[in-house]
Amino acid sequence: MILIGNGRMITRDPANPYYENGAVCVKGNVIVEAGDFIQLKGKYPEAEFLDAVGGVIMPGLINTHHHIYSAMARGMSIPGYAPKNFSQILEGLWWRLDRKLTLEQTSLSACATYLDCIRNGVTTVFDHHASYGSISGSLQTIAEAARRMGVRTCLCYEVSERDGEEKAKQAVKENFDFAEYAQSEGGDMLKAMMGLHASFTLSDQILEYIVSENKKGIGYHIHVAEGIADVEDSLKKYGIPVVKRLEDRNILGSKTLAVHCVHINEEEMDILRETETVVIHNPESNMGNAVGCPKVLDMYAKGVLLGLGTDGYTSDMMETMKTANVLHKHDTKDPGAAWGEVPEMLFANNARIAGRFFDTPLGVLRPGAAADIIVTDYIPLTPMTGENYNSHILFGMSGRSVVTTMIDGTILMKDRKLTQTDEEELLARSRVQAAGLWESIRGIDR
The missing domain is CATH 3.20.20.140 (Metal-dependent hydrolases)
Known part of the structure; x- marks a missing residue:
């Protein structure tokens, strides 16, 4: 069980869209609960804790x-x-x-x-x-x-x-x-x-x-x-x-x-x-x-x-x-x-x-949804609320604001470090193959 918390949380769940200090609890590959950080921290003391450090917790x-x-x-x-x-x-x-x-x-x-x-x-x-x-x-x-x-x-x-x-x-x-x-x-x-x-x-x-x-x-x-x-x-x-x-x-x-x-x-x-x-x-x-x-x-x-x-x-x-x-x-x-x-x-x-193709609900933080969760390092300079968080995303975040990515309950990136992949080795091999592809394409004109 993993608890991701201590950050502003956008759930995309109309019933509870935003928490000023939220948390989401994951068991296996699904979300079991999303809510107030202090309450969930007390409810799941045995869970591995992933600290959002005041950033923004969102669905993938x-x-x-x-x-x-x-x-x-x-x-x-x-x-x-x-x-x-x-x-x-x-x-x-x-x-x-x-x-x-x-x-x-x-x-x-x-x-x-x-x-x-x-x-x-x-x-x-x-x-x-x-x-x-x-x-x-x-x-x-x-x-x-x-x-x-x-x-x-x-x-x-x-x-x-x-x-x-x-x-x-x-x-x-x-x-x-x-x-x-x-x-x-x-x-x-x-x-x-x-x-x-x-x-x-x-x-x-x-x-x-x-x-x-x-x-x-x-x-x-x-x-x-x-x-x-x-x-x-x-x-x-x-x-x-x-x-x-x-x-x-x-x-x-x-x-x-x-x-x-x-x-x-x-x-x-x-x-x-x-x-x-x-x-x-x-x-x-x-x-x-x-x-x-x-x-x-x-x-x-x-x-x-x-x-x-x-x-x-x-x-x-x-x-x-x-x-x-x-x-x-x-x-x-x-x-x-x-x-x-x-x-x-x-x-x-x-x-x-x-949702027309996948069985598990995606794009939302609520019980039963897929444990596809991201954390960004965005700290707002103006008040962030349940009414204006899309504006904060639009003007304050980019993809590279993401520091942690979980998919299907597995943490694939933590603190901007890939956990399952040797990024340097992968990209080095990609560069070699790309160079070969370029030469192959250019050869059409010869």
């Missing part, structure tokens, strides 16, 4: 769209690569990279990314993988990395016909094979989805094949109308916008993650709401790729369930929250915009989304 954060495979691109340059639009970014960078990834590089990308998540207090990750040079076994490779690092995760492989029908069907098989494994062996630490790249790289034939083979009804994880080319392709080939096409092909639903949705109209927003499809917003990626700003606040007002992800851009969900907050103020030219919607996306909706 959830990232609902990540790209582990992109990790080794950090710092890479490709001769002649000077993209002018999103299609050129995909073709000139990401599709080149994923065709060259080996399983060893995928493993190290996963370990390094999960390490970064632990450091930033992210305890659950929904990942969308691609490695068209090494398809078979790639999800199992990432799952092994997740288990080794101790991070809760939901995985899929992005099916695409960009390299032909045969590889697309290999990708479909990789998803289904992994889904069987996750169902039998993953417990509540490992889940699976069917990954789809995007409408413009998927024919009706492959979509019909996937749906017909999806006997167990696993959910879909797909990029939707991220770039304008996706919309133009759907209108030209099928005479309908992307969301309508996906609805007609039976892709939408309560366990589908529609990522981005930058270029959709009001009718498509209504379809997303009516089908209970989840939309994942990735503000840094949308800005960095210059694809536009999705009408997130309009979707929110319509009742679409919106989550927050990073699209591989970062593993710092607090940074992503800050970016989303200012992006929608800038886009709407309204300084009052997004104050409530963006924190709800990160702290409430991401937990609701995770």
